[in-house]
Amino acid sequence: MNKKIVTALIVGLLSLLGMLSIPPLSSHAAGVYRTITSKSYAAEMPAYHAKNSNKSAYIWNNNLTKKKHNLKNYPRTTWFVTKSYKMTNGKKTGIFYRLQDVTGTKTGLVWRGYLTKGVNQKSPRLADNTYSFGLTNKYYLNELNRQVVKQFTGTSYSQQASKLVLDDISDNLNTTLSDAIKEEMGTTKVIVIGVPDLGSPTSVAKIKQLVLKSGKINDFNSYQGWSIGVCMWPTGSTPNGEIVLTK
Numbered sequence: 001m002n003k004k005i006v007t008a009l010i011v012g013l014l015s016l017l018g019m020l021s022i023p024p025l026s027s028h029a030a031g032v033y034r035t036i037t038s039k040s041y042a043a044e045m046p047a048y049h050a051k052n053s054n055k056s057a058y059i060w061n062n063n064l065t066k067k068k069h070n071l072k073n074y075p076r077t078t079w080f081v082t083k084s085y086k087m088t089n090g091k092k093t094g095i096f097y098r099l100q101d102v103t104g105t106k107t108g109l110v111w112r113g114y115l116t117k118g119v120n121q122k123s124p125r126l127a128d129n130t131y132s133f134g135l136t137n138k139y140y141l142n143e144l145n146r147q148v149v150k151q152f153t154g155t156s157y158s159q160q161a162s163k164l165v166l167d168d169i170s171d172n173l174n175t176t177l178s179d180a181i182k183e184e185m186g187t188t189k190v191i192v193i194g195v196p197d198l199g200s201p202t203s204v205a206k207i208k209q210l211v212l213k214s215g216k217i218n219d220f221n222s223y224q225g226w227s228i229g230v231c232m233w234p235t236g237s238t239p240n241g242e243i244v245l246t247k
Helices: 003-021 025-029 143-151 159-169 177-185 204-213
Strands: 034-040 047-050 058-060 067-070 079-088 093-100 107-111 115-117 190-196 227-233 240-246
Touching (some): 143 204, 159 177, 159 227, 159 240, 177 190, 177 240, 190 204
Antiparallel strands (some): 034 079, 047 115, 058 107, 079 093, 093 107, 227 240
């Protein structure tokens, strides 16, 4: 056989073997999701619930490789979105929401197509917007409290601060809240705003009037970068509320 032909065949065969031994790039990236862009919803925390509570829809870990929860198992739960992500694995791209339940103990990422915006009317603690916390030490961020948070432009919601507010309001607006906030959250600036005489039902407009009437602040736009904790308790024999701003 011609020497040149033999050499060409050997080179071609080696090249082919080399190509077969290297996996395609697409298969290397498949299944591993990365974030392209993200957007924070920490200040407003919009409420969502499962679009179909009878269908499996998984809540995943950060890179969508491990299932954490199934929406099907939480037909009465209202979820709150803290962040959204546009993610891709090299082949598929989608928008995913970071969720948490009202206690903050169940979290994870879920494809937004599995959700419907709004409070789950089957959630006993959230269906009535005038209901606040009830006799419990857990924090429940209902629609009324979420709307109050949104009035303070530039603030970020703090579950820790809200828990301290709840503990304090249960003790009839204890004046030691400021010290507790500074000690437990490590902050130096604290503004505590008592909001008595809410009445039931109440409204965000009325709460804003009572906040300004307290004389603790002059507007709602001077707290960029501050954290906020809220507890509005418009039911019971002494309807009142409390707001704390800290930085």
